[in-house]
Amino acid sequence: MPPKLIGPYRVMETLGSGGVGTVYRALDRRTNDPVALKLLSAGPALDTRAARRLAREYETLADLAHPNVVRVFDVGVFQGYPYLVMELIEGLTLRNYLDLRGAELLSPSGSFSSPRARALPDDSESWGDNEEDSDDEGGALPFNLAAFSEEEPSEVGFEAGPASVRALADAADEPDTGDPEDFDAGYEVPDPKVQLVERRIQEARTEDLNRPERMGRLKDAMLQVCEALAYIHGHGLVHRDLKPSNIMVDEDRQVRLMDFGLAKFLADDAGLTADGRMVGTFRYMSPEQILGEPLDARADLYSLGVILYELMTGRPPFDAKTPGSLWQQVLEVEPAPILGINLKGDPQLARVAHKLLRKEPDDRFQTAEEVYEALAE
Known part of the structure; x- marks a missing residue:
């Protein structure tokens, strides 16, 4: 029990759970507004x-406001559990949204008829290439909250602000360190037979990919993502982890760019972490991100090209058995x-995707x- x-915040229900925490639908008792609250594990299970x-x-x-960028409201620590409170977005990941057919898009009530994706992507996705758009709801919790349900609600142990979260992480662990070899551990080796079947299925699906209604939704979503990227880039930010599971679409077909846990300001060295560890998701990394070079907005544009390529072909532009x-x-x-x-x-969308995927940043859209x-032409 949560x-x-x-x-x-009053917890209403569980929206989803991942490797490091659980997302709840909650109510802000001060405003009576619904919110999404992500609660991380605590104690020995704390992922610092x-x-x-x-x-x-x-x-x-905290200081950003754009219709295509998720809003955050609060962060802190509750009885040793770090939490983040953000805008409640009930919808689908971009890939799942585009997989729906016209009849499946809306229920009689006007909302998505397909199961809704969790409001926050699983943080663990950013550290491996096996990126999945999972819509798991509920399920077994990665840590035990049963004790809390047996006690009267209490404010003891509540502390707000990002400093409280960092202090908890610092107390539980040394500052982040890592080895590039760690990335191999989370990389799933594809089965050649499975790959062959998937390719044959893909060949049969190309007609489905080109449905006019689907292509209209794809172009509209890409335009909204561009607006979100233009906004954050204009504020000096590089997302560094752009992928379909970090793009949500709500029941009004409004796109939200999510999960800014790896975002960096352009004024910083946005290529590596302080200890030289690469960050991002393998499949969507730009060449300069792989090389550990300082990044600018064009790294996000490369990732956008990978997304567009995948959504037009049903396969990634590059596929291999190992990260190397x-x-x-x-x-x-x-x-x-x-x-x-x-x-x-669509020839125009294909041209845009290929230009975004150029090896040299100077050769891409800037x-x-x-x-x-280019997409609007």
């Missing part, structure tokens, strides 16, 4: 890296032509505004 109260990312996400987004092999392809190999995989794909204009 806790009844977390600071000023996730806790620091939680504080960073709050500090990154994947990175070698990203650095040295040109992706297969989209229109060679999807013969009836701003999200330029991408928007």
Whole structure:
């Protein structure tokens, strides 16, 4: 059972759980507004890296306001459990949204008829390439909150602010350290037979990918993502972890860019962490991100190109059995032509995707505004 109260927030129900925490629908008792509250595990199970990312996400987004960027409201520690409070977004990840057919989009009540995705992506996705758009709701909790349900709601142990989250992480662990070899541990080796079946299924799906109604939704969503990127880039931020599971679409078909736990200000060295560890999700990393070079907005645009390529072909531009092999392809190999995989794909969208995937940042679109204009042609 979840806790009844977390600071000023009344927990209503569980929205989803992941490797490091659980997301709840909650009510802010001060305003009576519904919110999404992500509660991390505590004690020996505390993921200190996730806790620091939680504080960073709050500090990154606290002063931002854009219709296509998720809003955050609060961060702190409740009885040893770090939490983040943000805008409640009930909808689907971008990939799941585009997988729906027209009849499935709306229920009689006007909301998505398909199961809703969790309001916050699982933090663990950012540290491996096996990126999935899971819509799991509820399920077994990764840590035991049963004791809280047996006690009367209490404010004891409640502390707000990003400093409290960092202090908890510092007390539980040394500052983040890591080894590039750690990335191999989370990389799933594809089965060749499974890959062959998937490719054959993909060939049969190209007609489904090109449904006019789906392509209209794809272009509209990409335009909204461009607006979100233009806004954050204009505020000196690089997202660094752009992928379909970090893009949500609500029942009004409004896109929200999510999960800014890896975001960096352009004034900082946005390539590596302080200890030299690479950050991001393997499949969506730009060449300069792989090389650990300082990043600018064009790294996010490369990731946008990977997303567009995937959504037009049903497969990633690069695929390999190991991270090293994947990175070698990203650095040295040109992706297969989209229109060679999807013969009836949209030529203009294909051109945009391929330009976004150029190896050299100078050869790509230079701003999200330029991408928007190209998509709108």
